[in-house]
Amino acid sequence: MTxxxxxxxxxxxxxxxxxxxxxxxDPNPNPGPDTTHFDPAVDPPVxxxxxxxxxxxxxxxxxxxxxxxxGLPVSGGPIIEINPSSIITKVPKSVFGNNANLWMTQIxxxxxxxxxxxxxxxxNIIRFPGGSISDVFFWNAPKDVKPANAPDSLxxxxxxxxxxxxxxxxxxxSWTFSVDNYYSLLQQTGNQGLITINYGYARYGTxxxxxxxxxxxxxxxxxxxxxxxxxxxIGNENFGDWEAGYRIDLSKNQDGQTEYxxxxxxxxxxxxxxxxxxxxxxxxxxxIYIGAVTxxxxxxxxxxxxxxxxxxxxxxxxxxxxxxxxxxxxxxxYQTNAGVAEILATPSTVTKNMMDYVKQQLTGAGLPIKPxxxxxxxxxxxxxxxxxxxxxxMHADMVLGEALxxxxxxxxxxxLANDWSNGNDHGMFSQGGEPGxxxxxxxxxxxxxxxxxxxxxxxxVTSTVIGNNALYxxxxxxxxxxxxxxxxxTSANATTVQLKFKNFIPGGRVYWYALTGxxxxxxxxxxxxxxxxxxxxxxxxxxxxxxxxxFSALVSAGSTINIPLAARSSVYVVVEKK
Numbered sequence: 297m298t299x300x301x302x303x304x305x306x307x308x309x310x311x312x313x314x315x316x317x318x319x320x321x322d323p324n325p326n327p328g329p330d331t332t333h334f335d336p337a338v339d340p341p342v343x344x345x346x347x348x349x350x351x352x353x354x355x356x357x358x359x360x361x362x363x364x365x366x367g368l369p370v371s372g373g374p375i376i377e378i379n380p381s382s383i384i385t386k387v388p389k390s391v392f393g394n395n396a397n398l399w400m401t402q403i404x405x406x407x408x409x410x411x412x413x414x415x416x417x418x419x420n421i422i423r424f425p426g427g428s429i430s431d432v433f434f435w436n437a438p439k440d441v442k443p444a445n446a447p448d449s450l451x452x453x454x455x456x457x458x459x460x461x462x463x464x465x466x467x468x469x470s471w472t473f474s475v476d477n478y479y480s481l482l483q484q485t486g487n488q489g490l491i492t493i494n495y496g497y498a499r500y501g502t503x504x505x506x507x508x509x510x511x512x513x514x515x516x517x518x519x520x521x522x523x524x525x526x527x528x529x530i531g532n533e534n535f536g537d538w539e540a541g542y543r544i545d546l547s548k549n550q551d552g553q554t555e556y557x558x559x560x561x562x563x564x565x566x567x568x569x570x571x572x573x574x575x576x577x578x579x580x581x582x583x584i585y586i587g588a589v590t591x592x593x594x595x596x597x598x599x600x601x602x603x604x605x606x607x608x609x610x611x612x613x614x615x616x617x618x619x620x621x622x623x624x625x626x627x628x629x630y631q632t633n634a635g636v637a638e639i640l641a642t643p644s645t646v647t648k649n650m651m652d653y654v655k656q657q658l659t660g661a662g663l664p665i666k667p668x669x670x671x672x673x674x675x676x677x678x679x680x681x682x683x684x685x686x687x688x689x690m691h692a693d694m695v696l697g698e699a700l701x702x703x704x705x706x707x708x709x710x711x712l713a714n715d716w717s718n719g720n721d722h723g724m725f726s727q728g729g730e731p732g733x734x735x736x737x738x739x740x741x742x743x744x745x746x747x748x749x750x751x752x753x754x755x756x757v758t759s760t761v762i763g764n765n766a767l768y769x770x771x772x773x774x775x776x777x778x779x780x781x782x783x784x785x786t787s788a789n790a791t792t793v794q795l796k797f798k799n800f801i802p803g804g805r806v807y808w809y810a811l812t813g814x815x816x817x818x819x820x821x822x823x824x825x826x827x828x829x830x831x832x833x834x835x836x837x838x839x840x841x842x843x844x845x846x847f848s849a850l851v852s853a854g855s856t857i858n859i860p861l862a863a864r865s866s867v868y869v870v871v872e873k874k
Contacts, residue, residue: 334799335381337773339755342386344665345651347620348585349388349705352419355775356754358870363807363848364827372794372858374763378781380773381799382758385703387772391696392749393421393490393708395672396481398429398463398473400713400727404480409725409736413712414485415842416746421527423490423671423708424478425463427624430532431496431540435465435475435517443513445503451545453537453600479524489524490671490708491517493573495531495589498565499541499557502548511569515576523582527706529622529671530569534562534589535606542602558602559609562589566614585619587669590657592623592650607654611661620667620705621658623650626676627691633679636687636819636864640786642675643694644768651702667705674710674722681719684835685820686813686864689744690784693866696748697770697782700756709741719822732834740813740824743837744866747809747826751868753780764791767861780870785861795857795871803853803874807846812865 342350394417403409413422425433432450434442442462449457465475482489498510518528533539534557546555554561570586577584588610595604627642628634647670654668673695675688682688692709699707714723716730724742728735753772759781761767766787772780779800785791795802813821814830822835827847829838838844851857853874861867 337381337383337799339383339386343703345655345668345703346385346388346705347667349390349667349669350386353386353388353754357776358753358774358778360805361807361846363805363846366847366849368806368849368851369792369858369860372792372856374761374767374791375794375796376767376769376781376783377760377762377796377798378757378769378771378779378800379759379798380757380771380779383773384701384756384758386755387700387752388705389420390706391699391704392417392745393423393671393706394724395423395426395708395711396473396478397426397711397713398433399471400473402468402470402473402477403713404477404484406736410484412725412738412742413481413487416742416749417485417487419486419488421490421706421708422482422487422712423492425465425473425492427532427672427710428539429463430492431494431534432461433463433465433494434513435494436513436520437464437466439464439467439469443509445501445506445509446497447500447502447545447548450500450540451543453543455543457545482524488526490527490529490706491521491525492532493517493528493530493569495534495562495565495569496539496541498569499544499553500548502550504550506549506551507565507568511572514569515572518573518576518584519580522580525584527585527587528573529587529589530566531562531589533624535559535591535603537600537602556602559606560613561609563610563613566610567617570617587620587622588614588618590621590623590654592625593653607657608661611658611663616663618666620669621654622669622671623654624672625650625670626674627695628675628677630676631678634675634677634682636786639675639677639682639687639691640694643691643698647695647698648702651704669706670699670704671706671708672710673707678720680820681817681822682820684719684721684739684822685817686740686811686822686824687820689740689811689824690786690864690866692741692744693748693782693784694768696745697768700770709745726836730835733836734833737833737836739836740822743824743826743841744811746841747811747866747868748782751780751809751870752782753778764793767791767793777873778870779873780868783859783861783867783869785863785865788863790861790863792858792860795859795869801854801874802851802857802871804851804872805848806851806857806869806871807848808859808867808869809844809846810862810865810867812862
């Protein structure tokens with residue numbers, strides 16, 4: 297069974313720091329001809345569920361980091377077998393995305409934050425303007441200047457009316473995030489955009505043709521964007537009774553829409569949006585890709601009928617119009633005080649189930665499989681500061697690994713900054729209000745995602761864990777020849793694993809970074825310790841993370857490599873070839 301395995305922190309007395317070396321002399325100066333047979337490593341066809349998200353793929357060469365010489369155990373227990381000739385997929389950069397939002401303030405003047413985001417992403421996705429807020433967002437309007445055909449109030453699922461609470465893209469006040477500064481964020485950090493269009497306006501608009509008005513607004517954004525953004529989607533979780541436009545005031549509607557949205561109605565409207573937006577892109581000489589909101593799992597007991605029938609209605613009405621399909625998932629049971637084992641059990645099952653379900657639904661509808669993206673994900677567990685913990689960082693590693701294994705085209709974690717709420721905070725960075733923690737301090741998930749990207753190669757390859765169900769492994773290869781592995785130990789007991797290889801002879805050096813939690817806050821430490829380097833604050837990680845040296849050991853050609861894994865730790869390893 298393929299599982300993720302974690303390298304624990306190997307805390308031993310270190311020898312003197314050494315200069316980087318990429319290889320060591322062969323202990324046998326006259327080895328004779330090498331008759332080792334390797335199966336060829338052949339790239340498989342690009343999975344339909346990834347598709348054009350691999351268009352920007354580039355080969356990756358491993359750059360050996362500065363290191364501190366260390367030793368490795370002489371024996372190990374469970375085995376992790378890695379086969380770099382068995383390629384699962386090339387690694388799309390788009391799988392390492394994140395979400396911005398409209399309440400994270402005008403962040404582009406925050407130098408340390410911009411530097412951290414730049415270090416984290418390096419060309420990945422940042423989604424905007426957020427989740428549900430997208431369906432009440434007028435991208436080109438000054439503050440409090442709504443369109444004439446937008447109502448003053450919106451209808452909630454229970455039929456009550458509330459003030460509309462629209463948000464405006466030209467609002468330059470310090471507490472919000474303008475469209476111009478979103479583009480500045482992308483430019484400063486070298487990232488790409490994914491823009492979520494206001495679909496709700498097509499529902500609650502009071503004009504004679506609200507769908508055409510909303511589609512025109514979307515097309516105008518495409519024109520203004522002028523090719524800067526490839527990826528767009530129409531609406532956010534529109535099957536949900538929490539979304540603006542789920543239920544409308546029929547007395548204000550002029551085009552005969554139903555009171556409640558349905559997948560069929562959304563699919564019909566999707567085609568209008570897509571037609572207008574593609575024409576706008578053609579006018580500017582660019583190609584864009586447009587995603588449709590999709591239900592991610594079989595209906596649950598509490599779902600409304602709209603949600604239960606969403607996919608069948610959507611697929612029947614939209615046909616092959618969408619370029620890709622969008623799912624969201626927050627993995628754990630909603631707002632329960634889940635423990636470590638429950639949280640870390642979710643990525644391997646939930647991620648696969650989502651992919652299998654959407655593919656089955658598309659096939660059942662007689663439609664081709666197209667890219668599938670997970671552009672919101674996190675956990676909702678709360679009560680023990682789970683969301684800001686090292687454990688949630690491990691969960692992030694596992695979601696990324698499972699998304700690659702299951703060949704998602706893109707993922708974007710929710711979100712860059714949110715609200716402290718006594719530790720029930722999805723934000724990757726502290727936005728203030730957190731006792732003893734400076735504003736924009738990076739949370740543990742940041743460091744896990746940073747090292748995942750730093751140490752993964754350009755191809756995901758097969759890995760098998762033998763002898764311990766608490767271990768997980770995500771292996772990769774580099775075009776420059778090295779093999780990497782992200783290893784996780786989800787248990788409360790330390791162990792040592794043996795790395796064994798097929799179609800690869802290790803030799804030279806092995807490099808690794810080990811991330812563990814601290815002793816604070818019980819099972820859910822708010823700290824992350826990297827190769828023994830701890831944060832100076834009560835939470836977060838060491839701010840000098842780009843300069844932390846790897847641990848490194850020499851390995852004999854073809855030898856087994858034994859890696860110690862601390863309890864509940866993530867280890868990121870790269871092994872040189874002979």
